[in-house]
Each structure stands twice: as structure tokens, then as C-alpha cells.
Amino acid sequence: MGLILHEDPRSGNCYKIRLTAVHLGLPLEFRAYDVMKAETRTPDFLANVNADGRIPVLQDGDKFLPESNAACVYLADGSRLIPGDRFGRADMLRWMFWEQYSHEPNVATVRFWIAFLGEDRLNDLQRTLLPVKRELGRAALALMDRHLQGRDWFVGDRLSLADIALYAYTHVAGDGGFCLGDYPAVGEWMQRVAAHPRHVPMTRETPLAVGVGSD
Amino acid sequence: MGLILHEDPRSGNCYKIRLTAVHLGLPLEFRAYDVMKAETRTPDFLANVNADGRIPVLQDGDKFLPESNAACVYLADGSRLIPGDRFGRADMLRWMFWEQYSHEPNVATVRFWIAFLGEDRLNDLQRTLLPVKRELGRAALALMDRHLQGRDWFVGDRLSLADIALYAYTHVAGDGGFCLGDYPAVGEWMQRVAAHPRHVPMTRETPLAVGVGSD
Numbered sequence: 175m176g177l178i179l180h181e182d183p184r185s186g187n188c189y190k191i192r193l194t195a196v197h198l199g200l201p202l203e204f205r206a207y208d209v210m211k212a213e214t215r216t217p218d219f220l221a222n223v224n225a226d227g228r229i230p231v232l233q234d235g236d237k238f239l240p241e242s243n244a245a246c247v248y249l250a251d252g253s254r255l256i257p258g259d260r261f262g263r264a265d266m267l268r269w270m271f272w273e274q275y276s277h278e279p280n281v282a283t284v285r286f287w288i289a290f291l292g293e294d295r296l297n298d299l300q301r302t303l304l305p306v307k308r309e310l311g312r313a314a315l316a317l318m319d320r321h322l323q324g325r326d327w328f329v330g331d332r333l334s335l336a337d338i339a340l341y342a343y344t345h346v347a348g349d350g351g352f353c354l355g356d357y358p359a360v361g362e363w364m365q366r367v368a369a370h371p372r373h374v375p376m377t378r379e380t381p382l383a384v385g386v387g388s389d
Numbered sequence: 390m391g392l393i394l395h396e397d398p399r400s401g402n403c404y405k406i407r408l409t410a411v412h413l414g415l416p417l418e419f420r421a422y423d424v425m426k427a428e429t430r431t432p433d434f435l436a437n438v439n440a441d442g443r444i445p446v447l448q449d450g451d452k453f454l455p456e457s458n459a460a461c462v463y464l465a466d467g468s469r470l471i472p473g474d475r476f477g478r479a480d481m482l483r484w485m486f487w488e489q490y491s492h493e494p495n496v497a498t499v500r501f502w503i504a505f506l507g508e509d510r511l512n513d514l515q516r517t518l519l520p521v522k523r524e525l526g527r528a529a530l531a532l533m534d535r536h537l538q539g540r541d542w543f544v545g546d547r548l549s550l551a552d553i554a555l556y557a558y559t560h561v562a563g564d565g566g567f568c569l570g571d572y573p574a575v576g577e578w579m580q581r582v583a584a585h586p587r588h589v590p591m592t593r594e595t596p597l598a599v600g601v602g603s604d
Contacts, residue, residue, distance in 0.1 A: 241486040248479035261452055264463035271456040274490050
């Protein structure tokens, strides 16, 4: 049995894993779920895929691996997408932990609220948090911009999983109303990521059927 | 120059790194900062330690590594604290990413608000978020409890960085009002972690001077 990605194709966290697999030439099968319809909270999903009720989950045979960045490391273990030196490996993980703590909960959540839920359908708590998450998201993008001034990649001298993890929600931050033009070093870095010969975009030409899909 | 941990001794994220170093027999020096006094937001700290204004930061010579879980991996690279097989390594990271995304922002933040800021000093946003974070924190502890039923450790058959990372804020969750007695498998696992011959507690007998301290 090959590798199966349990995903929602609109999710940047799922895209990270697909992009990593394409960079490595690894074939993936896909099982698509619609998070808007709570398809990852069914008893079957909770019992057999992820007790945490979240996607993405990478399946390898009878093993299931939640958490997007852990799945990227699993696929890329020993490859050129992970630095060969001890500090570089840890520094790559540093940016991946930072992405999940300081970037994704702000940049990705605002995108989800604005572009998928719709601003006029937010509840009171979401409405209260929106300006806070916008400010934290701008701070995250500004930190990335400062780090990238004079650097081509987040860690070392080539593209690593840190770039893939951070690219996923950064390049669609405009969907949430973030102005990417304010971060020129981020813009140049996104062009470098997208110019890689193995790059694939987040949007697929053929929409996946919800339920079970394949690429 | 040896390893230096820039820390606030009350922080579970800093304790993770110290506990990892003790398990490995690695000496650490300490530089203590008081986050309540914004000592990690000074121009000197931002320019020379971490542009993100956060601790912990692990320093090795002229290299600086923010993000607690990345620092633990750096110290433990190649050791018994990281599983030897590819899936086990990724599964360990899965729990460490989960800790930073679903556990720490709830369990640790509620502890900080209640035990350090004080509930009567919370601002309006914190007051609004407190019940939400309490509910998410209880969900995180419940997920841990289900995972630990029938297992001694989070991953594989021995203590790994996943256990260290999750122990740090779980064992002090009561400071934030969480009732650890509701999670018996978590309780037994905490006893196993604390019974390890190399274990050290979070609380130090001699309080550190703020500014520069050593253990």
C-alpha cells in the first residue's frame, strides 16, 4: 500500500505535504474531506484516521501521522530538503515550529475566516479576534521579511522544508486581506520557491470530488 | 564556549530544554530574563538574541536557536531521546507540533494568566478567551489521556522528547485550574516521567537572580 494523504485541498497545511512529495518524486493518493461540513469529525474519522479530528493526516500502510510539518519531515527524512548539519536541521525545525505557533494561527486563520467562512458570518468571538490576528499576522510577515533580507532561503543555501512550510499560507495571505506588497523580501523569496523546477501550485486544475479523490 | 540557555525559569518551554540537557548529561549555563518586565523585548535582546522577542533561546557559541522544541531536538540529535526509526522520529515530532499548536496555547497560557498575571488583572480580551482556552485545554488533556491508555510513553517503548515536551506544561496544569485528577492515564504517565533516574523538577531550590544566573 502506498502513501495516502487525508486532506482538504483548500488547506495550506495539506498543500505542504503534497508539495514536499512532489519535490521528492513520491506518489501520493488522496482522500478529500470538506472541513466546512465537519467531515473530519465523524465517528469513523475519529476512530480510524485521527482522534484529534483534524487534517492533514499522512497514511503509510497501517500507520497514520497527523500534523502537517511532522508529515513533511517523514517524507523528506534523509533527503536534500533537510539540511545535512545538526544546527541546520534544528534551525529548519525552529522555523517550522514558529510557523505553527506564530504564523498559521494568524495568517491561515484570517484567510479561512475571510475567504471561506465570510466576514459577515463570523461569530462574536471571531469578530473580536480578527483585528488581533491581523496584527499578529502582519508581525509574522514582517519578521519573515527581516529574516529574508540578504538571504535566499530560510535556512542554509537551498530550499528546505522550512521554506515549503512557510510558503503554504504566506503565498495565499492576500486571501485574508494581508498586503504582501508590504514585504518585498518575502515577495522575492516566494518567486524563488515558485521558480523551482519541481514546484506545483496549490490550486489544482481539476477540482477534487469531495469524499474520495485522486490526483 | 558552552551551551547557554536564555530563559525565564518559570517557563515550561525553558524547562523542556533544561530537562533534555540533564537527561543527556549536557552542561548548560543560564541567562535569566523576567518576561513580566519585558526583558526579552529590549533592543539589545531583539538585536542579539531573538528578533522575535521570545524565550527560550538556546545559544551554542555564536549560533542562536529559538523555539523550545527545536532546541530539544538540537541537543538530543542522535541520542536515545529520539526514536531510531523513521516513523517513530516523525511521530515524536507530531506530538511536539501538537503540543505547540493545541496544548501550550491553552494549558500554558491559562496557567500564565491565572498564576502569574492573576485572574483579576486580565484585560477584556483575556477574560473573553479564558473559558475558550480552558475548554481547549481540557480537550488537549483528554486527548493525551486517551492516547496513553495502554501505553507507557507517547511514542515507542521509552521516554522521548515527545514526553519531555508534553510533561513541561501538563504537570503544572493545576496552576491554571485544570483538574489533573480527571485524566488518570496522564497521571500515571507523569509519575513514570518523574521516576526516571535523570529527572529533575521544574522548581529550583535556589531562585535565580534576574539578569545572569547559573545552576
